[in-house]
Every structure is written in structure tokens, then in C-alpha cells.
Amino acid sequence: MKIDKEALQQLCPTRDVLDRIGDRWSVLILSELEEGSRRFTVLRRAIPDISQRMLAQTLRHLEADGLVTRTVYPTIPPRVDYALTELGRSLMAPLRALVAWAEANHQAVRDARQRYASTVTDGSPSTARPIMAASA
Amino acid sequence: MKIDKEALQQLCPTRDVLDRIGDRWSVLILSELEEGSRRFTVLRRAIPDISQRMLAQTLRHLEADGLVTRTVYPTIPPRVDYALTELGRSLMAPLRALVAWAEANHQAVRDARQRYASTVTDGSPSTARPIMAASA
DNA sequence: CTGCATCCGAGAGGATACTG
DNA sequence: CAGTATCCTCTCGGATGCAG
Numbered sequence A, B: 001m002k003i004d005k006e007a008l009q010q011l012c013p014t015r016d017v018l019d020r021i022g023d024r025w026s027v028l029i030l031s032e033l034e035e036g037s038r039r040f041t042v043l044r045r046a047i048p049d050i051s052q053r054m055l056a057q058t059l060r061h062l063e064a065d066g067l068v069t070r071t072v073y074p075t076i077p078p079r080v081d082y083a084l085t086e087l088g089r090s091l092m093a094p095l096r097a098l099v100a101w102a103e104a105n106h107q108a109v110r111d112a113r114q115r116y117a118s119t120v121t122d123g124s125p126s127t128a129r130p131i132m133a134a135s136a
Numbered sequence C: 001c002t003g004c005a006t007c008c009g010a011g012a013g014g015a016t017a018c019t020g
Numbered sequence D: 001c002a003g004t005a006t007c008c009t010c011t012c013g014g015a016t017g018c019a020g
Helices: A005-011 A015-022 A026-034 A040-046 A052-064 A086-121 B005-011 B015-022 B026-034 B040-046 B052-064 B086-121
Strands: A068-073 A079-084 B068-073 B079-084
Touching: A015 A026, A015 A086, A015 B015, A015 B086, A026 A040, A026 A052, A026 A068, A026 A079, A026 A086, A040 A052, A040 A079, A052 A068, A052 B086, A079 A086, A086 B015, A086 B052, A086 B086, B015 B026, B026 B040, B026 B052, B026 B068, B026 B079, B026 B086, B040 B052, B040 B079, B052 B068, B079 B086
Parallel strands: none
Antiparallel strands: A068 A079, B068 B079
8 A cells, every 4th residue: 555645745845846856867967957958968978977768767857847848859860958947947046055065065974974984883893873972 | 896986976076965865854854953952752753754764764874974963861761862963054054945945836846747747648659758849 | 762673665777779 | 869668786765573
């Protein structure tokens, strides 16, 4: 029995957007498109790590969400341009803020992970968790 | 053979943060903690849909990333408080902006998906994609 | 109360091959 | 060039049971 996702959506209306942000490629693609419309292959080269499957899929999702437009030129060879919609552009402002934070603080996050890892590794048998003494 | 994630991290330093944002529960937990420190069970009740397993796991991740602190009071029964760190609080500003955008525009996204779905369903055999005429 | 361990199904995402 | 289809792997995340 599946818990209906519709009900979950009512509780968390932001899921629609956050899921898209979190899916590894959307942010990269949106950032690239922010600088102007791009063809499929150009996007692929701009994001070398993405597989063509995920690029196509993610672009369809973004299109479905109304964040990008897809324009097909019925030429030979075919040509398809992707560009941000108004909605997509309006998303870039808060998104850039988040990315800026990430760029500014990712090193701090890395350091924290390093410390955390060493804390765990340090003298802990197997299932023990690090314990911080109560301050009160 | 696993492609080393380290190399990918170098290309996308924001992955650290974005992955955390995208993992379904972090944002909810951080939002809850923004209003003050919370005990494990209180968090669970505040986010009814989360399973015990994911709450503990997500909290450990957030702790590892240096975004929240974990304070154990060695009492019986045990009591554990979670709270935002400075780093965590500094993340909330851009995060709130993004959530605000999501709340303001999620309906637009929903509508877009609706239109997209009907476009696809409309008279398309099976593998055909919607085609937009070139404007030029 | 706070959480870890285990089992399990569903989905993300990569590699490859094929099409118009 | 711009995809789609298939296969396969790995992680996410829920359910349940156990422990300090």
C-alpha cells in the first residue's frame, strides 16, 4: 500500500521545488541556461559529467515544471534550444544566494566532516556514538 | 569500479550542501530547529511523516556537516538536544529565500506540470515529444 | 527515550545500443 | 544532432526488532 504522495505534498508544498533542486543536475543546468539559451550538445559539453540520459531526463522535468522552454527547429540535422522561462529566471535569484552560500562555506562543511569522522574513529568500539558532555 | 567522488566534488563544490538540501528531510529539520533547540522526540512529533530511522540518520549527517549540535544528557531516560550551530544559522537566510520562492510559486509549477502532462497525452502515439514551432 | 541493525522495495542514475 | 530504450547497480527510505 503506497502512502499517497498527494497528501505529503499538501504538508510540504515546497517538495516540488526542493526535489528539483536536490536532484544533482538541475542546478548545474539552470546555472548554465542563466547565461543564455543553449543547445543540447552545448549543455552536454558544459557539464561533462552528465550522461546524455540524465541530461535529457532532467531537461524534460525542468520543462514540465515550466522552468525552461524547449524549442525544436525541424532542420537536418535537428536542433533544439533550451532557455529559461520567466518562472525559471525568477528562481535564479534565491538559487544563486544558496549556491553562493555553498561556495563560501563548503570548506567549513568539509572541515566539520573531517573532525566528525576523526571523532567517530577515535577510540569508539563499533556502535558507540560521540557523546558531548552536557553543558548544564 | 567506482568513479571517485572526490574528483566530482572538485568540479562541483556545492554538491556538499545541495545534496543535504535535496534529501527530503534536512530542510524540514533545519526549519524546525531554527525556532530553538529540540529534543529527538519533539522533532519526531513536529515532522510526523519522518521515520525514526531517517530522523536519526539525517540528524547525524547535519551534525557531521557542522550544521547542528548534538547534546547528550546522560540521564535516565536519556535526553538529547539538537540545535543549530552558527554555520547552520547562517545557512537559514538563503534557505528561507528559496523556501519562500517555493511557497510562492509551487502552484505555478503544479499548473505547468498539468499543462505538460496534457500536452504529452494529447494525440501523441508513444515516443513522440511535444514540439514547439521555431519562432524565427 | 534515543537510537542502531537488518531486511526489503522503489527509484536515481550510469553505460550502452539504437533511431530519425 | 538529439534523443529513446534497455539493463544494471547503488542508494534512499520505510518497517520492524533490539539495546542502553
